[in-house]
Amino acid sequence: MMHNNGHSRIRRAHALKAALLASALVAGLTAACDSDDSSSPPATPPLQQDGGVESGTQPREWWNLGFKDELYNEITLFYLGQTWHQAADVGEVLETAARVDELDPKSWTREWRKTAERLGLLAQESERNGHPLSASHAYLRSATYYRAALHHYDGPMTTEGAHEIRELAQREVDSFGKYLTLSKSPCEAVKIPYENTTLPGYFCKSSVATGRAPTLLYMQGRDGWAEDGRFIADEAMKRGYHVLMFDGPGQGQVVRLQGLPFRPDWDKVVTPVVDYAISRAEVDPAYVGLMSLSMGGFLGPRAATQEHRLRVLIPNPGVIDWSANMENALDPALLALVDTDEAAFNAKMDELMKRNPLLNWGIPDFMWHHGVDTPAKLIKDLRRYKMTPAEVGNITAHTLVVNAQAEGRGQAQELFDAIKSKKDYLLFTAAETAQFHDQPGAEAIATHRILEWLEGSFSKAP
CATH class of the missing domain: 3.40.50.1820 (Alpha/Beta hydrolase fold, catalytic domain)
Incomplete structure (x- = not known):
């Protein structure tokens, strides 16, 4: 739209009262x-959509990926979106997100790092075996998951955090660089x-x-x-x-x-x-x-x-x-x-x-x-x-x-x-x-x- x-200034017939994300x-x-109350903040009311739902039933929220923390939902959806240009894969994103423990502040980075490292090893193996295109795809996804690991990082201002951030960021840069070279981007x-x-x-x-x-x-x-x-x-x-x-x-x-x-x-x-x-x-x-x-x-x-x-x-x-x-x-x-x-x-x-x-x-x-x-x-x-x-x-x-x-x-x-x-x-x-x-x-x-x-x-x- x-x-x-x-034209006249945009007007919407039904203003949305809340934004899920x-x-x-x-x-x-x-x-x-x-x-x-020391508990987590209540979830924002879901966005209402017209049509497609039988009377008396609640619409299924296609964007709800199962996290209580809507920020985790939003970030995961962001990385799911990167599958459109082959910078991620659906199963890898969903499986990694499923391993995240919302009660553990370190869990998000830890689990995404594991996936990034696994793809990095796969890329290296393909590169050694003479499969540069396959290696480039794996390096690209590995770079994406290193960025994901840093997207919700706990403790960036600590000495330990500063070290890990720099390590993961450099791995991201190196992996993306490998993708550019091997794919002839x-x-x-x-x-x-x-x-x-x-x-x-x-x-x-x-x-x-x-x-x-x-x-x-x-x-x-x-x-x-x-x-x-x-x-x-x-x-x-x-x-x-x-x-x-x-x-x-x-x-x-x-x-x-x-x-x-x-x-x-x-x-x-x-x-x-x-x-x-x-x-x-x-x-x-x-x-x-x-x-x-x-x-x-x-x-x-x-x-x-x-x-x-x-x-x-x-x-x-x-x-x-x-x-x-x-x-x-x-x-x-x-x-x-x-x-x-x-x-x-x-x-x-x-x-x-x-x-x-x-x-x-x-x-x-x-x-x-x-x-x-x-x-x-x-x-x-x-x-x-x-x-x-x-x-x-x-x-x-x-x-x-x-x-x-x-x-x-x-x-x-x-x-x-x-x-x-x-x-x-x-x-x-x-x-x-x-x-x-x-x-x-x-x-x-x-x-x-x-x-x-x-x-x-x-x-x-x-």
């Missing part, structure tokens, strides 16, 4: 702040000059492009890696676009192997990436776009307020104030302590974290990504991740603002309204099985709709 700038951290904060690992270091990326060269061609920059958000963009890169290359997938500070390889946390002035990240892209002979400098997911739904537009060489921009979902995801979940009296008594705020958050396993993972994980060491410092840092409507008005790129019916972390309509340049609005729906945050498990329809828009908005004039 897409609306352009000339809304931010688990936000849900945990709300439950913990509203109640003294059109994607090559690149180093993008950035301040006094470099950013890792993958430049994927379209075999059907002629001359200097349009190029799409791709980045994830808080939890994803550049490598997760293969589903977009593969389909975009078929359509004649080059793709440059990259990690910035706080993301993927950069936070895990280089120790660089997030920064709010994301134009300082994207501008060097654009510089690198247009330095390549394959890239038409007049046709460079940016697609950004999850937290990237804020970071991408924030960069585009300053970086005006971007011809198109695709934030999924659109976000104008990333800090609101956490601040809106906190009791106002508790939140006020951030500015009046940081020690008291930190003490109360520590108490909440001890009672709630979700928070006990989520808060340290957020702090690690942002390079801070207390919850109060995290809140203050997150407050820098917001834009005013006037700032959004500086975006010049033709923008596709993406939203989803059960989206729990975006502000797509607010961003859409503030954009003054040419713009379109895309809503993914439950009927398409694409209603959740970043469309996990629905990569086929996601690429279908987004790349059709790209073909209509990004192609060179004849």
Whole structure:
């Protein structure tokens, strides 16, 4: 469902009251702040769908994979979705997820690591025996499962955790590199000059492009890696676009192997990436776009307020104030302590974290990504991740603002309204099985709709 700038603002006849896969951290904060109950927060009411269910029966939730913790469901669905472009396999994902013990914080990483290591050994055996293509497939899936192992990591700020994170991240990079080499992939690992270091990326060269061609920059958000963009890169290359997938500070390889946390002035990240892209002979400098997911739904537009060489921009979902995801979940009296008594705020958050396993993972994980060491410092840092409507008005790129019916972390309509340049609005729906945050498990329809828009908005004039 897409609306352009000339149409009336999008309206839905039946607004959804709850998102099944809304931010688990936000849900945990709300439950913990509203109640003294030390149990896990209640599950969010399921999304209602029309049709296909006999009267008096409950609809089967196709997205419910059996976890009590909806965050585990969401992440598992994300990796199931990677089967569409052969970066995972259904049985491997479901069997690994079935081994996870929700009562053991270390279990998620341990079980995904086992699967990644098993596939790595299989890949090595195939490589030794002269089967490079088979080996490349196994290396690719092994890399995916190493990323999965790090997606919900317990204790990132401990010495032991820092060591294991670096170990697993390096194994991921090595496995993905092996896949690229053995599969003769059109994607090559690149180093993008950035301040006094470099950013890792993958430049994927379209075999059907002629001359200097349009190029799409791709980045994830808080939890994803550049490598997760293969589903977009593969389909975009078929359509004649080059793709440059990259990690910035706080993301993927950069936070895990280089120790660089997030920064709010994301134009300082994207501008060097654009510089690198247009330095390549394959890239038409007049046709460079940016697609950004999850937290990237804020970071991408924030960069585009300053970086005006971007011809198109695709934030999924659109976000104008990333800090609101956490601040809106906190009791106002508790939140006020951030500015009046940081020690008291930190003490109360520590108490909440001890009672709630979700928070006990989520808060340290957020702090690690942002390079801070207390919850109060995290809140203050997150407050820098917001834009005013006037700032959004500086975006010049033709923008596709993406939203989803059960989206729990975006502000797509607010961003859409503030954009003054040419713009379109895309809503993914439950009927398409694409209603959740970043469309996990629905990569086929996601690429279908987004790349059709790209073909209509990004192609060179004849």
